[in-house]
Amino acid sequence: MIVFYPKIFKQFSKCDMVDIHTVKLYHGYLPMVKANISRRLKDIPASPIRKLASYADQAKKNGVRIIHLNIGDPDIKSPEVMINSLKKINQNPIPYCHSQGLSELLKALQWYYQKLGFNFISEKNIQITSGGSEAILMTLMAVADPGDEVIVFEPTYPNYLSFAKECNVKLVPVSTSIANHFHLPESKEIEKKITKRTRAILICSPNNPTGTIYTQKEIEMLVSLAKKHNLFLVADEVYREFTYDGRTHTSLLNYMKKMPDKIIVLDSLSKRYSVCGLRLGAIVTLNQEVLDGSLRIAQARLSVGYIDQFVASKLTEVSKKYFSDNIREYQERRNYICDSLSLIKGVNVYKPEGAFYLIVGLPVKSSEDFCRWLLTSFSLNGCTLMLAPAPGFYITKNLGKNEVRIAYVLNSAKLKIALDILKKGLIAYNKTS
Amino acid sequence: MIVFYPKIFKQFSKCDMVDIHTVKLYHGYLPMVKANISRRLKDIPASPIRKLASYADQAKKNGVRIIHLNIGDPDIKSPEVMINSLKKINQNPIPYCHSQGLSELLKALQWYYQKLGFNFISEKNIQITSGGSEAILMTLMAVADPGDEVIVFEPTYPNYLSFAKECNVKLVPVSTSIANHFHLPESKEIEKKITKRTRAILICSPNNPTGTIYTQKEIEMLVSLAKKHNLFLVADEVYREFTYDGRTHTSLLNYMKKMPDKIIVLDSLSKRYSVCGLRLGAIVTLNQEVLDGSLRIAQARLSVGYIDQFVASKLTEVSKKYFSDNIREYQERRNYICDSLSLIKGVNVYKPEGAFYLIVGLPVKSSEDFCRWLLTSFSLNGCTLMLAPAPGFYITKNLGKNEVRIAYVLNSAKLKIALDILKKGLIAYNKTS
Numbered sequence A, B: 001m002i003v004f005y006p007k008i009f010k011q012f013s014k015c016d017m018v019d020i021h022t023v024k025l026y027h028g029y030l031p032m033v034k035a036n037i038s039r040r041l042k043d044i045p046a047s048p049i050r051k052l053a054s055y056a057d058q059a060k061k062n063g064v065r066i067i068h069l070n071i072g073d074p075d076i077k078s079p080e081v082m083i084n085s086l087k088k089i090n091q092n093p094i095p096y097c098h099s100q101g102l103s104e105l106l107k108a109l110q111w112y113y114q115k116l117g118f119n120f121i122s123e124k125n126i127q128i129t130s131g132g133s134e135a136i137l138m139t140l141m142a143v144a145d146p147g148d149e150v151i152v153f154e155p156t157y158p159n160y161l162s163f164a165k166e167c168n169v170k171l172v173p174v175s176t177s178i179a180n181h182f183h184l185p186e187s188k189e190i191e192k193k194i195t196k197r198t199r200a201i202l203i204c205s206p207n208n209p210t211g212t213i214y215t216q217k218e219i220e221m222l223v224s225l226a227k228k229h230n231l232f233l234v235a236d237e238v239y240r241e242f243t244y245d246g247r248t249h250t251s252l253l254n255y256m257k258k259m260p261d262k263i264i265v266l267d268s269l270s271k272r273y274s275v276c277g278l279r280l281g282a283i284v285t286l287n288q289e290v291l292d293g294s295l296r297i298a299q300a301r302l303s304v305g306y307i308d309q310f311v312a313s314k315l316t317e318v319s320k321k322y323f324s325d326n327i328r329e330y331q332e333r334r335n336y337i338c339d340s341l342s343l344i345k346g347v348n349v350y351k352p353e354g355a356f357y358l359i360v361g362l363p364v365k366s367s368e369d370f371c372r373w374l375l376t377s378f379s380l381n382g383c384t385l386m387l388a389p390a391p392g393f394y395i396t397k398n399l400g401k402n403e404v405r406i407a408y409v410l411n412s413a414k415l416k417i418a419l420d421i422l423k424k425g426l427i428a429y430n431k432t433s
Helices: A020-027 A039-043 A053-061 A080-088 A103-115 A131-143 A158-166 A187-191 A216-229 A288-300 A306-317 A320-342 A367-377 A412-432 B020-027 B039-043 B053-061 B080-088 B103-115 B131-143 B158-166 B187-191 B216-229 B288-300 B306-317 B320-342 B367-377 B412-432
Strands: A065-068 A126-129 A149-154 A170-175 A198-204 A232-236 A263-268 A281-285 A357-361 A383-386 A403-407 B065-068 B126-129 B149-154 B170-175 B198-204 B232-236 B263-268 B281-285 B357-361 B383-386 B403-407
Touching (some): A039 A158, A039 B131, A039 B288, A053 A065, A053 A367, A080 A306, A103 A126, A103 A306, A126 A131, A126 A288, A131 A158, A131 A263, A131 A288, A131 B039, A158 B288, A187 A216, A216 A232, A320 A357, A320 A412, A367 A403, A367 A412, A383 A412, B053 B065, B103 B126, B103 B306, B126 B131, B126 B288, B131 B158, B131 B281, B131 B288, B198 B216, B216 B232, B281 B288, B367 B383
Parallel strands (some): A065 A383, A149 A170, A149 A198, A232 A263, B065 B383, B149 B170, B149 B198
Antiparallel strands (some): A126 A281, B126 B281, B263 B281, B357 B403
């Protein structure tokens, strides 16, 4: 607690706390005595995906339309069977559910994992969470105490940083780069970052923000490291199905039986079923201590929403065609955006293997300045573009300064306009700066 | 990281990490090398409200019906206007909302607070959360760093303990007792617990688990303490409307303008509208740093559920009669339960002033043993009773050992059966033990 008051306030000199109203009464003005927020709250970063939102709001007020490639909120329809189930809800009052999750949804998720070939996953290995977000936060709390370290690969999903700050866990970055399409470095490069405080390696594959899918070899290298150094290996696989060009995704679920105590898989329904506004995710593990502890955390927050869980439990009725159509659509968008980007002079682009993001190098010094400029000073036919500057996706300072993250979650017609704005915007920006 | 292996494994003696598969290969068996969960996860307690659930499940399997007075999940209907709104949702895909909250719900909450007479509360002073639960966790993170202290009054809402363990905040208890109906002790008793690590006083009024409503005098005593010692004063007011015998509730909102930086009010829609399964709560404050920081936490978890927020935004259309009917119903239940309890020999009971809980002293040595016995060894006409043993609501060891918390959330017919089971159960239990 920091209390500022002039030394002349002799009557307070023996205590470090001041009744501000007394001071006001005696001295006619208010000293700076203010309840202080926590250090950790100060340290939680603004989301790089949303930090330019106020500029976007202002642009909208000025009548400029904005194409949002900054955020992964897809325009793909949610499954009809889920939407229709809303009309069938026949529950009044709307009740708490079991803290582990609604029985129907637990059964549906068991069905889903078993259909993927993981017959050893049963309901009891699943903790349902409020979005993949809660799964991440719960898991960080479960594997690490304040000051403990978790290794991540940068550029990284920026909200990992916020969750880590919330529970005072230190994320230790291992850098990957556009030069090798954000694939992992050699084992020994990762090992350099392992200390006696390291508790886990946290990966995301298919990756947000890079779209990279780690190969079986890369995954097995991580499995070996986790085994050798007795670390948790936590895999965020919320984009599991989003793989292109016939690639397969190597899930950590494949290694769970071999290392039952060490592997934790994080999941979300948001992207798979295009239901971002249903806040549903899951922790999947064979580690009984993690399951028991996660359930105790879950009990404290009582329940995930009943309606969301009821709606999502219809996932067993979603057709295969729903996925194949969506994956084809995303692959076409990816092809379009990569082909178009590669034609813009000075742009550094690769073909992402999965998810629906990519990191792009631009011919600018500061992508943040350029992204802000797009919102404040540029438009084409009354329309401009919102992108996420990449520095917020890196933990190491001064990395990614010329990069942006693009989420190709909009249809081709919108992507075409967006790319045109980007191309002409870059020319105009580089003339002005 | 603890690794156990016999000293004969000489080849490992120079490192403190062991590749378990190598060890197995060389020595034919597996040493105890296991990824360790965090200290904090171990420390998170099981919910006293739900900890006897496995005994209840077993009783149900044995064909015994159970009346649940252990948990505050009311049978009161949700408002029709909310239930009907589910059929009007016309949004596909189901999208993320703004991290602060859905605009319609923010407007509805502003309307609600202004209708209560707090015209200074506008949308920008409200952060919508996933239940009151998330509001509590976010606020603990916002006001305290690991090792910092927050004063609470015991018996307390037990999930405060879990949230505090999750973010490594120390809850320091000030005891209240059934003898004075769980009202607050004198100011100097509270002051004894204030140290230089104290960051906040957290209260709940009307109180869960005691039903006590702090008087204006008590609230003003806390306001003075917060001012004098420069502490946050955090008020969980999720039962604000549940006041009986014409009592008024003194909300901390009344003092917010006087101490804009220090007061944080936590809210929930769960009980007010009997929508526990819609996960919606709020943080309300004039402290801009807390609002900014809460929003950054909220951005990390992206959004609260769209559907829940859409449904709840109809709160402006809920009739006054909905509340007056429900409050009358709860008051009648309270009267019935208190009158009946006072007729049971050896029971220590008072008349709770609000909410829908009370703590009751029973003529037993261990309420936990008695509650377990009710589930495992007693029934009346094929029916038994589940209560929450009170020790889990206390932080100080050995307090509340003969007490239980009762939630009177069921109709009178069920309460009558429940009280009959309790009465006859106590006689039978005290004969056997």
